[in-house]
Amino acid sequence: MSLLDKYLPRTDFESYEDFYENYTVNIPENFNFAYDVIDVLAQEKPNERALQWCDEKGAQAVFTFADMKNHSNKAVNVLRKAGIGKGDPVMLVLKRRWEYWPVILALHKLGAIAIPATHLLTTKDIVYRCNAAGIKAIICVDDQDLMKRIDEAQTIIKKDCESSGKPHLQYKAFVRSVHTPDNHNPAESLSSWVDFKKLVNDASQEFQRPDVPNSNSDIMLLYFTSGTTGMPKMVRHDYAYPFGHIATAMYWHRVIPDGLHFTVADTGWAKAAWGCIYGQWFCEAGIFIYDYDRFVPAVMLELMSKYKLTSFCAPPTIYRFFIKENLAQFDFSALKHCCVAGEPLNPEIFDQFLAGTGIKLRECYGQTELTVTLCTWPWMEPKPGSMGKPAPGYDIDLLREDGTSCNMGEEGQIVVRTDKRKPYGMFGGYYRDEDLTNRMWNNGIYYTGDVAWKDENGYHWFVGRNDDVIKSSGYRIGPFEIESALLEHPAVLECAITGVPDEERGTIVKATVVLTKGYETLDVTTSDKLKIELQNHVKKTTAPYKYPRIVEFVNELPKTISGKIRRVQIREEG
Numbered sequence: 354m355s356l357l358d359k360y361l362p363r364t365d366f367e368s369y370e371d372f373y374e375n376y377t378v379n380i381p382e383n384f385n386f387a388y389d390v391i392d393v394l395a396q397e398k399p400n401e402r403a404l405q406w407c408d409e410k411g412a413q414a415v416f417t418f419a420d421m422k423n424h425s426n427k428a429v430n431v432l433r434k435a436g437i438g439k440g441d442p443v444m445l446v447l448k449r450r451w452e453y454w455p456v457i458l459a460l461h462k463l464g465a466i467a468i469p470a471t472h473l474l475t476t477k478d479i480v481y482r483c484n485a486a487g488i489k490a491i492i493c494v495d496d497q498d499l500m501k502r503i504d505e506a507q508t509i510i511k512k513d514c515e516s517s518g519k520p521h522l523q524y525k526a527f528v529r530s531v532h533t534p535d536n537h538n539p540a541e542s543l544s545s546w547v548d549f550k551k552l553v554n555d556a557s558q559e560f561q562r563p564d565v566p567n568s569n570s571d572i573m574l575l576y577f578t579s580g581t582t583g584m585p586k587m588v589r590h591d592y593a594y595p596f597g598h599i600a601t602a603m604y605w606h607r608v609i610p611d612g613l614h615f616t617v618a619d620t621g622w623a624k625a626a627w628g629c630i631y632g633q634w635f636c637e638a639g640i641f642i643y644d645y646d647r648f649v650p651a652v653m654l655e656l657m658s659k660y661k662l663t664s665f666c667a668p669p670t671i672y673r674f675f676i677k678e679n680l681a682q683f684d685f686s687a688l689k690h691c692c693v694a695g696e697p698l699n700p701e702i703f704d705q706f707l708a709g710t711g712i713k714l715r716e717c718y719g720q721t722e723l724t725v726t727l728c729t730w731p732w733m734e735p736k737p738g739s740m741g742k743p744a745p746g747y748d749i750d751l752l753r754e755d756g757t758s759c760n761m762g763e764e765g766q767i768v769v770r771t772d773k774r775k776p777y778g779m780f781g782g783y784y785r786d787e788d789l790t791n792r793m794w795n796n797g798i799y800y801t802g803d804v805a806w807k808d809e810n811g812y813h814w815f816v817g818r819n820d821d822v823i824k825s826s827g828y829r830i831g832p833f834e835i836e837s838a839l840l841e842h843p844a845v846l847e848c849a850i851t852g853v854p855d856e857e858r859g860t861i862v863k864a865t866v867v868l869t870k871g872y873e874t875l876d877v878t879t880s881d882k883l884k885i886e887l888q889n890h891v892k893k894t895t896a897p898y899k900y901p902r903i904v905e906f907v908n909e910l911p912k913t914i915s916g917k918i919r920r921v922q923i924r925e926e927g
Contacts, residue, residue, distance in 0.1 A: 355610070356393060356637060361599065369732040369742060372604070376745035378596050378777055384569055386595045387425060387461040388562050390634055395422035403634065405613060405660060406451040408644035409652070412531045414451060421455060424553070426560040428459035431552045435490070435524050439464035439567065442486045442575065446470050446493035446621065449644035452528045452550065453620045454630065456492060461592075462560070464567040468575045471621035472499050479506035483522050484513070486575055486587060486784065490524035492549055495533055500525075500546065526552075569593040575784055576623045578721040587784035588623075588721045595631035597724035597778015600744055602632025605717055605728050607690040612663035615641040617653075617671055623721040624695065628666050638664075650674040654683045661687035668695035670912070672702045672714070673840075673847060677869070680709030688712065694719070696918065697815040699837040700737035716740055718815065720801060723747075723769070724778035727813050738837065739812040740805070746776035749813070751805060764806045764816050764831075772797030804831065821920050823852035825860045830899050832920070838894035839864060839901075842887060844872040849910050849918045853903060864891075864901035865923050867910060880906065 357364065360379050366372040381389075394401070399419035407413035416424070437443060443465055447453040453469075460467040468486060472494060479502060482488060491503055507522045514521040526549035529535075567573075573592045577585040606628065608614045616628025633640050643656055654675065657665060665688060672693060691712045693702075698716045707713055717728035718740040727749065729741035743749040750758055751765035759765035769776065771794070779799075782790035793800050804816040816822060816831035823830040832850035839848045847867040852860040864887065868875075875883060884904040891900040911919040 356390065356397075357599070357603075357635060360596070360635075364603070366732070369730050372730060372732065373743065373745050376600065378599065380569065380593050380596050380777075382569060383565055383567065384592055384596075385461055385464075385562075385566055386592070386631060387458040388566070390595070391418060391425070391458055392422050392562075394418040394634070394637065398637070401611070401637070402613075402639040404451060404454060404640050404642065406642045406644065407656065407660075408449075408531070409646065410532055414531075416451065416454075421458065423558040424455035425458035425462060426558045427553045427556040428456050429462050429560045430556040431549065432459055432463060432465070432490075435526075435547075437463060437465055437490055437524070440466065440571070441489045442466040442468055444468040444470050444482065444486075444488050444491045444493075446472050446474070446491065446499065447528060448472055448494050448619060448621075449642055450494060450528055450530070451642065451644075456528075457630070461573060462562070462566065464563075464571060466572050466575055468577070469621050469623075469625065470577065471619060472496060474499075474502070476502045476505045476509070479503055480509050481584065482577055483507075483510050485577075485584075488522055490526070491522065492526045492528065495527045495529050500527060567592050570781070572781075572784070574626065576626075576721050578623070586789060587786065589781045589784045590626075590778070591781055594626075594778050595635065597776070598627060598632030599635050600632070600777075601627055601725045602636045602638065604730055605715065605725055606633070606664050606666055606692055607731065608633050608636050608638035608664050610637040611639070613639045613641050613660060614664045615643070615657065615662050615666070617643075617667040627694075627719070627724070648674070650678050654678060654680070657688065658684040663687055664690045664692075666692040666694065669693055669698050669702060670696075670847070670918075672698075672706055676702060676705040676709065677846070680706075685710050685712070690715070692717065697740070697833045697837075698738060699833075699840045701837065701840045703735070703737035718767075718803075718805075718813070720803075722780040722799070723801075724776065726767075726769070726776075736812050738833070739808075739814050741813065742811050744776070746774060748773065751807060751813075759806070761809055762806055764804055766819065767801045767803045767805050767813075769799040769801070770797060771799060821851075823850070823860050823862055825852070825855075825858050825862065825898070830862060834895055835862065835864070835891055835899055835901065838891045839866065839887060841894065842890050844868055844883060844887070847910055847918075849920055849923055850901065851920050851923045853924075861903065862899065862901045863903040863905065863923075865905050865907055865910065867908065868906055873906075873908075875906070 395418040400417050403418045403421050404416040457467050510521045526547040529550045569592050572589055574590040576588045578588050602608045614633050618624040691714050693714045694717050703714050713735045715729040717725050719726045725744050726747050727740040729735045748770040750768050752768050753765050802819050805813045807813050835850045836848050839845045846869045849865045851863050853863045855861040888900050911922040
C-alpha cells in the first residue's frame with residue numbers, strides 16, 4: 354500500500370476528461386506534511402532515498418527518509434530552544450543547501466510560518482519583509498555580505514520598533530557550508546549570530562508530535578511575490594497546500610517511486626515548493642538537488658546523465674542553452690519525462706529538444722498564488738507553445754475587459770472561478786492586505802492578470818501579462834509570438850519583446866536580443882544588417898505589423914532568481 358492510497362480514492366484515469374471530472378483528494382483534519390508524510394515514510398521506508406544532493410565543487414550526499422525525520426527533529430529542538438513556536442514567521446535564505454529541507458520540515462512540525470527568500474535581497478528588501486510579515490528569525494547561508502545586510506536591516510528595524518513597540522527580528526542563524534572549515538566563523542566580525550549547523554549536530558533527534566500542532570487553515574508558508582508595480586505581495590498558503598501538488602508531481606512531472614526528479618529552482622522561489630518537496634515526496638520519489646551559483650549547461654546535462662534522472666523540470670531559459678549543446682553525447686536512457694514552466698515555451702526549443710532526446714516537453718501554467726492551473730496532461734498530445742487544459746478543481750475562464758466571457762480564439766484575462774469550489778492548494782489571500790485580496794479575488798472570481806486565448810480543442814495559449822501586452826496603432830501585440838519567431842533565427846540565443854512609447858503609434862515594438870556564439874562580436878555595419886535581417890524574419894513569420902521597429906543587442910537579459918525575463922526592467926531602462 355502506497356502513501357497516496359490514504360489520500361487519493363483513485364489514481365488511474367482513462368482520459369483527460371475522466372481525470373478532470375473525477376480526480377479528488379481526501380484531506381484529513383490537522384494535516385501536517387512533516388509528520389504525516391515524512392515521518393510516516395521514515396517508519397515504513399526508512400532506507401529509501403529521499404534526497405540526492407551535490408554541489409558545483411564536487412561534494413555530494415544522499416539522505417533517506419529516516420535521515421530527513423532525524424535531521425528535522427534535531428532542527429526542531431534547536432528552534433524550540435531558541436523560542437520559535439507556533440505561528441512565528443521565520444525567513445529561510447538557504448539557496449540550494451541540503452539543510453533547507455530538514456529546516457523547513459522542522460518549521461512545519463512546530464506550526465511556524467516558513468518564508469523562503471532569495472539571497473539577492475538588499476538591506477531595504479530585508480527591512481520591508483521583516484516589517485511586513487513580522488519576521489522573528491532568519492536562518493541563512495554563511496555568506497558574509499548577506500549576513501551584513503541582515504545586520505544592517507536589523508539595526509533599522511530595531512530603531513523603528515523602539516518607537517512603535519512592535520516586536521523585531523530576534524534570532525539570526527547561519528548554516529555552515531560543507532566546504533567551510535569548522536574553525537572558520539563567517540560571522541566573526543558580526544554580532545549575535547548563531548552557528549545553526551553546530552547546534553543541530555549536538556541536538557537530540559528525539560521529538561514527539563504535539564497533540565494538535567496545527568489546523569489545516571493555519572499559515573504554513575508565506576511567499577513574497579513581486580508584480581510590475583508596487584511592493585511585493587505576501588502570498589499565504591495553509592497546511593493543506595501540499596495536497597495541491599500531488600497532481601503536479603504525479604500527472605505533470607510524472608515522478609515514480611524510487612525514481613529521481615530534478616526541478617531547477619532556488620529554494621527562495623515558489624517553484625521549489627512545486628518541484629522539490631511536497632508532491633514528489635507524497636509520491637515517494639527521490640529529489641535531486643544541484644547546488645550551484647553559475648549555470649553551465651554541459652555540466653548540468655552531465656549530472657542528469659550521471660545520476661540517472663527519471664524526470665526533469667526547468668524554465669525555458671535552461672532548455673534554450675541545452676539545445677545549443679551536443680545532446681547526443683549525454684546518456685538520457687533513464688530520463689522519461691521533461692517539463693517546462695515559468696514562461697511560455699517557444700516551439701523552436703520544443704522541436705530541437707525532441708530531436709536531441711526523443712522527449713516531448715510538457716508545459717504548464719500557474720502562479721505563486723495557485724498550483725498547476727493549466728497543463729499538458731499525460732492523455733494529451735503536446736502543442737508547442739500551448740499551456741494545455743485546466744487542472745482538476747480549476748474552473749478557468751477568459752474574460753474581456755467588460756467581464757464577459759471570450760469566444761474561441763479571442764484574447765482575454767485568465768480567471769479562476771471559485772464560486773462552486775476552491776481548487777486544492779490555492780492561496781488563502783494576501784497576508785495582512787485585505788484590500789489587495791478583494792481587488793484580485795472578488796465575487797467568486799480570482800483575476801490572474803495574465804492574458805491568453807483558447808483554441809477549438811480547448812488548449813490555452815499564453816499571450817502575456819496585462820502589463821506586457823503591447824497596444825500599437827490599435828493592435829494588441831503579445832510578446833511571446835514575436836520572441837518565438839526571433840528564436841528561430843540562428844543568430845538569436847535569447848530575446849525579450851517590450852513596448853516603447855511613440856508619438857505616432859502610441860507604442861512600438863522593441864526587441865532586446867542576446868546573440869549566439871559567432872554573432873556576438875559584430876561591427877556596426879554587420880550589426881545594422883543583422884537588425885534588418887531579424888526584422889524581415891519576423892515580418893515573414895508573423896503578421897508584418899508585429900515586427901520590432903527597434904532591435905537592441907545586449908550581453909544578457911535581466912532576470913529574476915527563478916529565471917524569468919524581467920521585461921519591466923527593460924522597459925524602465927529604455
